[in-house]
Amino acid sequence: MLTAGLISWLNESRRTAQRQAEANLKLLHESQVRFGRLTESNEEALRQRETELRLITDTLPVLISFVDSEQRYRFNNLAYEEWFGHPAAEVYGKTLWEVLGESAYKVLRPYVEQVLAGEQVTFESQIPYKDGGTRYINAIYVPQFNQQGTVEGYAALITDISEQQAALRERKRAEAALRESEARFRQMADTAPVLVWMSATDTFCNYFNKPWLDFTGRTLEQEMGNGWTEGVHPDDFRRCLDTYTNAFHARQKFTMEYRLRRFDGEYRWVFDTGVPRFAPTGEFLGYIGSCVDIHDRNLAEKALRDSEERYRILTEVSPQAIWMGNSDGGITYCNQYWLDFTGLTMQQTTGYGWICAIHPDDRVGVARHWHRVFKTSMEAVANATNYEVEIRFRRVSDGSYRWHIVRGLPFRDAAGQIIKWVGIASDIHDRKVAEAALQQLNEMLEQRIQERTVQLEAANKELESFSYSVSHDLRAPLRHIGGFIELLQKRHSSTSLDQTSQRYLKIISETAKQAGILIDELLTFSRMGRTEMRYINLNMEELVQEVKRDLIAETPGRIIRWHIKSLSEVQGDPSMLRLVLRNLIGNAVKYTQTRNPAEITVGSIDNENEVVFFVQDNGVGFNMQYVHKLFGVFQRLHSDPQFEGTGVGLANVQRIIHRHNGRVWAEAVVDSGATFYFSLPKLLRKEGE
Structure with missing residues (x-):
């Protein structure tokens, strides 16, 4: 105006x-x-x-x-x-x-x-x-x-x-300030997390904010006047209207709770606060109010009451002692189990009366532990520790003492101060007896294991010594056999012996040579268990190239396509890892001799904690059903005389890789090639670590 x-x-x-x-x-x-x-x-x-x-x-x-x-x-x-x-x-x-x-x-x-x-x-x-x-x-x-x-x-x-223009500008500024104030109020009201309403001096509502309209799903025109009362639950309507009317006539602030229908038809509890508005002159302008959705809070409070009732019932029927203590550590509550077990009354238990049920030998230690935990927890929240101790309590029925484990948890207020303790005491007597028996049994087993380990180590040393001696002792007879066969063949020309005798001599000679190779492999396998390892940084690509040159020289006329990938450096024993590559790449060359051309790939995969190397070929492969036999001593999956071997090479590979704390495995398809893998750790642990 x-x-x-x-x-x-x-x-x-x-x-x-x-x-x-x-x-x-x-x-x-x-x-x-x-x-x-x-x-x-x-x-x-x-x-x-x-x-x-x-x-x-x-x-x-x-x-x-x-x-x-x-x-x-x-x-x-x-x-x-x-x-x-x-x-x-x-x-x-x-x-x-x-x-x-x-x-x-x-x-x-x-x-x-x-x-x-x-x-x-x-x-x-x-x-x-x-x-x-x-x-x-x-x-x-x-x-x-x-x-x-x-x-x-x-x-x-x-x-x-x-001056007129200044007055006009001042009026425009006043109008702009008024519009800005109204806009701020509307923005605040529309973004507030509450339902806002206003009424005039005739008790009729003349404003509802956007959250109110969003909550009810109604338009401003529908809510104006007394239209908003249509959303009030019928059981709450009369109480709600009387509260509002009485406060309006008395010009007093009011609060009330009632159920208001939401846009989806659900009635939800809201907490409504109304405050009278007055002009600077004291003139009454109406009311402004806000509603907060407390439906979930009411449900939570009801659930809490139900939970507390269930908790009370559970504590009374629990087969364990449940207790509560005040901030000073004195007991304020124990359930029926405690009373029945100890024969003490609640009055006798409260405070520190429960200590009389503890075994005399445990009382001093328990008291010291309790005061230490209590003091630490009181000093700072960061130092808070749960209370846990094993105690023997006297059972009133037979006077025996039974082991219990007592656990306590401190509860704190918003300031971090301990307001109470809650805990439980569980009977662990039978478990303690069983643990004592088990401990005794473990000690006996540990002693037996140590004795058997000493015996096994001695047996292994004897076995290695035996294998080494036998291998050396067998070499002399085999050399004699080979030498006398050669003399016999020179003494008798091809015309003086029939074909059967010549075939017999040839078989004896080849068998003696094969036995010599087998003895050499056995000696190598035996040495792998006794040789001291030396760890250095290895360039695996150089080792692969050395093995490749040796194999090319041994296979003249073969067409082999080599695919040598970039290989990661590792730590290990150079001679042992060279033997691993020699066996795996040599097998790839051997089992691809029926392929023209042969395809052999050597590569590596860099994982988080290890490097995996692989040798892949397009050879005859093998049946994965028998892969478990692949790395055993004298185990061969190919009996074809075209593929010579002793069955010791892959056993050596496995033994070497295991000594490097790695793994070895293989994958193959019959007549479609095979891939052999072995891994070496990035941070190599030396043997015995």
């Missing part, structure tokens, strides 16, 4: 000023005409009329100027001196741009050109004068014509409306 009145007053003042200015300008024009006519009569009348004109114009509260066609000042009334602070006579005959300055003239020039063209001009503008001042003016330019009808100048009636 205040804003509307201010606007009306400003508009009326402006219209009044406009009418007065036009009337003054008309009077001025008539006086000028009379002045012009009198000029032709006599000079005395001219001076009299000039004085009359100045008296008239000097009494007007506006600036009046006459400007000729050359834009030179010919007259200014007394208001000029009040505006600019110097006499009007000083600017007589000067041009507009000389008096006003270039900035002001630039603004006025279009209007001056228009009035000199014979048009009356009315405008409002902000003028920056050369003296540094700035005014917001309302101006009327009226052209002046001579007897020939030519424009000889113009009269300017200028009103300073700066």
Whole structure:
């Protein structure tokens, strides 16, 4: 209302000023005409009329100027001196741009050109004068014509409306501030996590925020007035309405809980708070209120009550002792199990009375442990520790002491202070007896294992020594057999022996050679278990290239396509790992001799903790059903005489890789090639670590 009145007053003042200015300008024009006519009569009348004109114009509260066609000042009334602070006579005959300055003239020039063209001009503008001042003016330019009808100048009636403009700007700022305040309120209300409502002095609601409308799923028009009551649960309606009405008439704050229907039809409990609104003058304006959805809280409280009841029932029927203590460590509650087990009453148990049920030998230790944990937990939350101790409690039924494990957990408030302890005591007597028996059995087994380990190590050493001795002792007879066969073949020419005898000698010679190879392999296998390992950084690509050169020299005429990938460096024994590569790549060469060309690939896979190397071929492969036999001593999956072997090479591979703390395995498909893998750890643990 205040804003509307201010606007009306400003508009009326402006219209009044406009009418007065036009009337003054008309009077001025008539006086000028009379002045012009009198000029032709006599000079005395001219001076009299000039004085009359100045008296008239000097009494007007506006600036009046006459400007000729050359834009030179010919007259200014007394208001000029009040505006600019110097006499009007000083600017007589000067041009507009000389008096006003270039900035002001630039603004006025279009209007001056228009009035000199014979048009009356009315405008409002902000003028920056050369003296540094700035005014917001309302101006009327009226052209002046001579007897020939030519424009000889113009009269300017200028009103300073700066104050009116300031008032208008202030009003606009007030309106903008009001709109901004209303926008902030609406934004706050619409983004608040509560349901907001407002009512007028007639008890009817006239505002609901967006969360309210979203919650109810209704429009603002539907909720206005008393429409919102349609969403109140019928059982809560009368109580809700009475609470609101009584508080409204008493102009008092109120709170109430009721069920409000949500957009999906569910009635949910809300907590409503209403506060009366008063103007600065004390006038009652109505109510503003907010509702909070407490449905889930109510459900949680009910669930908590139900949980507490279930907890009480469970503690009373529990087959374990359940206890609670205060912040000082004194017992405040024990369930029925404790009372039945110890024969103590609740009164005898509370505080520190429960200690009398502890075995005399355990009391001192238990008390010290309890006070140590309690003190640590009280000092800081970061040092909080649960209480756990094993205690013997006396059973009242037979007077025996039975082992229990007692556990306690501290509960703290928001400030981190312990407010209570909750714990449980479980009977572990039978377990303790079983553990003691098991401990005794473990000690016996440990002793037996140590004894058997010593025996096994001795047996292994004897076996290795035996294998080494036998291998060496067998070499001499085999050399004799080979030598005498060679002498026998030289003594008897091919014509003196029949074909059967020659075949027998050939078989004996080849068998002796095969036995010699087998003995060499057996010696190598035996040495692998006794040879001391030396660990160095190895370039696996160089080892592979060395093995490849040796195998190419042993297989002249074969077409083999080699695919050697980039291989990671590892740590290991160079001679042993060279033997691994020799066996695996040699097998790939051997079992691809029926392929033309043969394809052999050697590569590696870099995993997080290990490097996996593989040798892949396109040879005859093997049946995965027998893969478990692959790395056993003297185990061969190919009996074809075309593929020679002793069955010791892969056993050596496995033994070497295991000594490097790695793994070895293989994959294959019959007649479609095989792939052998072995892994070496990145951070190699030396043998025995």
